[in-house]
Amino acid sequence: MVRLQSFGATSASPGRKTATRLGRRELLIAGASLALAACGRSQPLTASRTPRLDMKRLANEVGALAQRALPGVLGFGLMNLESGEFWDRLGDRHFPMMSVFKLPLGAYALSEADAGRLSLAETITITGEDLSPPLSPIADAWPGRTTYTVGELFTAAVSNSDNTAADVLMRRVGGPGAVSGWLQAKGVDEVRVDRYERELSPNALGMASFRAAWKGAAAFDAAVATVPPAQRHAATLAYMADPKDSATPRGMLGLLRKLDEGSLISAASTRKLLLTLQGTPRGVDRIRAGLPKGASFAHKPGTSATDQGLTAAFNDVGIFTLPDRRSYAIAAFLTGSTSPERDRAALFADLGRTAVRSVG
Numbered sequence: 001m002v003r004l005q006s007f008g009a010t011s012a013s014p015g016r017k018t019a020t021r022l023g024r025r026e027l028l029i030a031g032a033s034l035a036l037a038a039c040g041r042s043q044p045l046t047a048s049r050t051p052r053l054d055m056k057r058l059a060n061e062v063g064a065l066a067q068r069a070l071p072g073v074l075g076f077g078l079m080n081l082e083s084g085e086f087w088d089r090l091g092d093r094h095f096p097m098m099s100v101f102k103l104p105l106g107a108y109a110l111s112e113a114d115a116g117r118l119s120l121a122e123t124i125t126i127t128g129e130d131l132s133p134p135l136s137p138i139a140d141a142w143p144g145r146t147t148y149t150v151g152e153l154f155t156a157a158v159s160n161s162d163n164t165a166a167d168v169l170m171r172r173v174g175g176p177g178a179v180s181g182w183l184q185a186k187g188v189d190e191v192r193v194d195r196y197e198r199e200l201s202p203n204a205l206g207m208a209s210f211r212a213a214w215k216g217a218a219a220f221d222a223a224v225a226t227v228p229p230a231q232r233h234a235a236t237l238a239y240m241a242d243p244k245d246s247a248t249p250r251g252m253l254g255l256l257r258k259l260d261e262g263s264l265i266s267a268a269s270t271r272k273l274l275l276t277l278q279g280t281p282r283g284v285d286r287i288r289a290g291l292p293k294g295a296s297f298a299h300k301p302g303t304s305a306t307d308q309g310l311t312a313a314f315n316d317v318g319i320f321t322l323p324d325r326r327s328y329a330i331a332a333f334l335t336g337s338t339s340p341e342r343d344r345a346a347l348f349a350d351l352g353r354t355a356v357r358s359v360g
Contacts, residue, residue: 050082050326051360058087061354069347072311072337077249078355079329081260081319086329087358091250094190094243095333096313098302099161101179101193101245103277103317104255105170106158108179109150110269120151124168128212132163132198139164139215158273158300159280163197170196183255186264190251194244204304204312206235224307232307239304240312240335249331252317256329260319274298277318285345286316287330290352294323311337314344322356330355 058078066074066089075095079086112118125147131139138148138156148156148165150172156165170176170193179193195203198210206227214220224232247255258264265273275298283301291297299318304311317331332351337344 050080053078053080053085053087054358054360055087057358058354061357062089062351065347065350065354069334069337069339072314072334072339072344074347075249075331075333075335076351077253077329077331078358079253079257080359081257081327081329084257086250086253088249088253092190092248094246094248095315095335096240096242096304097191097245097247098304098313098315099163099166099282100247100252100300100302100315100317102157102161102166102302103300104183104188104191104193105166105173105179106154106273106276107259107264107269108182109154109169109173110273111182111265112173114266114269118150118173120149120154122150123147124150124153124172126164126168130164130168130171131210131212131215132167132196133201133210133214133220134163134217135160136162136164138162142215155276158276159282161280161282161301163201167196167198186258188251188255188258190248191255192244192246200245201305204236204239205307206231224305229308233310236307236310236312247331247333249333252331253329256317256319256331260327260329274319283316286348287318287320287332287352287355289345289349290354290356291320292323292356295356296321306341309338311339311341311344314341314348316348320352320355322359326359328355328359 062076073090075090075093077086077088077091109118113120126138126142127146128142131142137160150169153165153169156162157169170179173179176193176195183191202208202210205224207223214223259270259273262270264270277298277300278296280299280301283299286301287299288297297318297320299316302313302315304313312335314334314337315332319327319329321327332348334344334347
């Protein structure tokens, strides 16, 4: 659970192999740690000029919040982006991402723009076969409006969590396999994108892939109601256990750190993505609600449907920057919750408060 070393250093459960990619800073830190180990000292060095994470507070307070979340399962990670020091709970457990996948999708789309293979000014015409389940203002507006630029689709997907925008954008850049392949090539482990939203959300409720006749929340809910409750429940449990379209807290911290340090996409694209994430109107009552006045939060929440009182995924991940300009990556995943949405949001707000108290 507790990680005292920098993120680049190897940390694994017994019998588990962990792949690492060490940058210049991590190599210096690792070298210093080895030198200390040779002298018989157990505490590794970091290059941090900021306070160490309060590991005891994190263990106590996140542990209490995990008990509060029961029978839901809470995964959590917090990282000092200056030093790479981090702490996690269930850090290597895979959790369903839901709309959190739109963060790596947005990063990959911008990497394609950096490479000259995609223009944000390119226009795409949307047909009925392109529509995806709610939430999707673009689907709701169809066929009144059918043409969007790639830039508009990017913003709609990343900031407003529009499922049609995400699916059309993902198809344009090569599909889920291209996104996952890019993540692996960048050394981002334990974050995987496997399906389009038009497949994933209906499948999690025991349905076939989305069709245009289900456009709009009312029509989609009516289609869901035709699936027998036992079949929907079994599908939800299967989705929660499926490693596809999932992330671990540790893997998400690694993705966020690479984004922050500029090793994923160009500096201009990094700024664009972070500003877009910072401007999202979604999930303001989650971790953001626990941050102090003057802090900024570039984040991507993700939420599944609640069916028969069970919520498969309730998540929030991102980078928060305190008024003194210290920045931290944070990742919170909750699966199998039976609590109402307001209680889940309050739990995540308390995770934000715990994170702030733990960074000094």
